[in-house]
Amino acid sequence: MSGPSSTPLRVALLGCGTVGSAVLRLVGDQAGDLAARIGRPVEVVGIAVRRPAHHPDVPQHLLTTDAAALVRRDDVDLVVEVIGGIEPARSLMYAAFEAGKSVVSANKALLAEDGPGLHAAAAEAGVDLYYEAAVAGAIPLLRPLRESLAGDQLRRVVGIVNGTTNYILSRMAETGAGFAEALAEATELGYAEADPTADVDGFDAAAKAAILASLAFHTPVSSADVHREGISAVSATDVARAAEIGCTVKLLAICERVPNGAGDSVAVRVHPAMIPTTHPLASVGGAFNAVFVEAEAAGQLMFYGQGAGGEPTASAVLGDLVAVARNRVAGASGQGPTGYADLAVRPMAETPTRYHVSLDVADKPGVLAAVAQEFARQDVSISTVRQTGRGDAATLVIVTHSAPDAALSATIAALRDMPAVRGVTSVLRVEGLS
Amino acid sequence: MSGPSSTPLRVALLGCGTVGSAVLRLVGDQAGDLAARIGRPVEVVGIAVRRPAHHPDVPQHLLTTDAAALVRRDDVDLVVEVIGGIEPARSLMYAAFEAGKSVVSANKALLAEDGPGLHAAAAEAGVDLYYEAAVAGAIPLLRPLRESLAGDQLRRVVGIVNGTTNYILSRMAETGAGFAEALAEATELGYAEADPTADVDGFDAAAKAAILASLAFHTPVSSADVHREGISAVSATDVARAAEIGCTVKLLAICERVPNGAGDSVAVRVHPAMIPTTHPLASVGGAFNAVFVEAEAAGQLMFYGQGAGGEPTASAVLGDLVAVARNRVAGASGQGPTGYADLAVRPMAETPTRYHVSLDVADKPGVLAAVAQEFARQDVSISTVRQTGRGDAATLVIVTHSAPDAALSATIAALRDMPAVRGVTSVLRVEGLS
Known part of the structure; x- marks a missing residue:
């Protein structure tokens, strides 16, 4: 790893809303610390926004509406994308990789839609793609x-x-x-x-x-x-x-x-x-x-x-920025995720879940037996049954054991059709019960 | 980063107690996953222990009592140190760095005593020193x-x-x-x-x-x-x-x-x-x-x-092992900590704290005033006072505002000497109160 240098690492900021302006402020406030932690100072050299007039507090000479040109500029080392949404964020990110620039992003929608494609493009270019801020804001996760x-x-x-x-x-x-x-x-x-x-x-x-x-x-x-x-x-x-x-x-x-x-x-x-x-x-x-x-x-x-929130999200963006910048100073790229396991995604219908069901029932002999029979028909085993009230207002509260989700929802549909069931008043899955 | 290779990364394990044997087991159980995540398989090629006879379950040909020779062996790429304590762990770690080997350690005592020295030696050798397992076991911290x-x-x-x-x-x-x-x-x-x-x-x-x-x-x-x-x-x-x-x-x-x-x-x-x-x-x-x-x-x-515990600690050791191994495969070293801020360590006496104090006092007019006067003498401000019981059994429970710890302990000493105070029955610092 090379030693400290005074040549700044030059950052292009795409977007300057709540998160972007917090990033900009933190880069300024923490300038000394960032330089010490990275080994080189960090400088924001351009900010792409749609309407420059809406950003009176930002140094005006940094603003541009041409994000596509900004990410390709020779004097830009790293790109921070906090626009959100699919386009133009996606095209800008691919353009940044093509131009050999690492990207730090907070864009959950884009990463969730096109993660493998983006990672492949970053790996191809030998640059980093980090996005800690995309999930659970400031929480290092x-x-x-x-x-x-x-x-x-x-x-x-x-x-x-x-x-x-x-x-x-x-x-x-x-x-x-x-x-x-x-x-x-x-x-x-x-x-x-x-x-x-x-x-x-x-x-x-x-x-x-x-x-x-x-x-x-x-x-x-x-x-x-x-x-x-x-x-x-x-x-x-x-x-x-x-x-x-x-x-x-x-x-x-x-x-x-x-x-x-x-x-x-x-x-x-x-x-x-x-x-x-x-x-x-x-x-x-x-x-x-x-x-x-x-x-x-x-x-x-x-x-x-x-x-969420500007400051917490910006903290996560800056953590990634430091990592990417240190990788760049070291001439390396960081660990990308691996998709080697490539497991099948199981459809919800086959996923085991547990249900809580509340039923308003007529309080007649045999109702519980008939209700239990509907669960049994779908091979759903019952964990607990609680009956409250009597006469017209009787309520059955049932918590099932784990069963394929489709069997549970078929049971609910069948219960709704039962004459003895006056109403299914609450259906929710249950998690974390032993 | 180079592509997948079948040449194994060869690990020397120092110590084979609870944590060491869990590491050994996990390296075996997760062999396929580790190879995919790192890009090369991982193989434990030597295990240094004091008494080989105490480890009947471990492949006997891997055992050695000569840890110093093991860390220097040419066929060892990485060292995992789970002996604990200061010596011989410290000497072995320095020897590993000198031999150009990265070290993963769970040794809190050693890192706390000689962290800067060890980090300097690792940086000098261009290798990694990771020790996630040293603090809070499995928690990524x-x-x-x-x-x-x-x-x-x-x-x-x-x-x-x-x-x-x-x-x-x-x-x-x-x-x-x-x-x-x-x-x-x-x-x-x-x-x-x-x-x-x-x-x-x-x-x-x-x-x-x-x-x-x-x-x-x-x-x-x-x-x-x-x-x-x-x-x-x-x-x-x-x-x-x-x-x-x-x-x-x-x-x-x-x-x-x-x-x-x-x-x-x-x-x-x-x-x-x-x-x-x-x-x-x-x-x-x-x-x-x-x-x-x-x-x-x-x-x-x-x-x-x-x-704590063998498995959770081993999980943290393996996370570090993957990181160090990936760095090695990539021909880079990871981010070490920085000590650039080098802030002064403030003595406890000057550190602001808050105290909770319970006193058995005589329930006479003027006792609270006298007690309060002792706090004021040390410039300690009182947040709450609660008096319970009357007559012989009266108890004063006092929570202070924040003050230098020395002022608080001086106040306690003075209270112990007051004739109206029959006993100081409980003194503890308080944290996290608003």
């Missing part, structure tokens, strides 16, 4: 998965990776409010965007799940491989039922390695689920993120921190 | 501190990094037992060693604190710089008093950057402290470890997992 646990076999990665939905579900639990009311409050307070679809319908979490699964299982997984359900169907009743059985409702991103005689497969899914309040993820409230990891040798691990 | 947070400014690192003392304190809280009784139980169950000094007196935690502080603040910190108090003086009364104010007692390793007009300094200390039960560290029970990090931009982070 991808580097530990990719490197620290590289000598272990991962079994499961279960995360709360979307702050907006976690805030909404936390408020529903605290106040008894329904989804619409809690969403309105989150929007008012700025925790939800004007169009909350990406968060509420689980698209954001699904992209992160794809990235986590790819790294955890050395297998290319894209957003399209992820079974996705959002939280808009979670009702105040679901949340109340969860509390009754010592659980809380969370939107989980679950990446599992499923053992199989013919060869393991991976199952990747995002959906709301009840988890016991004693589970380490249960107490992760508000806008925080946490990711729980189970590995063969390491056992249980958890990573916790702020999942 | 050092790599995140060293790399993921390299673009941020760390303020505090607070950890529960010793499982034995955490088990003992957890049991004291659960059962109301005193220290001696809880220690006896821990010994019986194998959570404490026959000679528990290293754990109970805080030496183990102090070594880990030194390593954490060095990485967090880019400043060489050795065990000798760490203020160290163990848990043997923690009484059942202390634990009960903690519960009364909504706290729990933990042995904490605390590394802080203390702002200072003339230049920041670092304060590194290990001692039992009361923390609020709502603090993320409070619920870390039994033999688990957790480390809480506060950074300027990233905000609050927590890392949680198993801190």
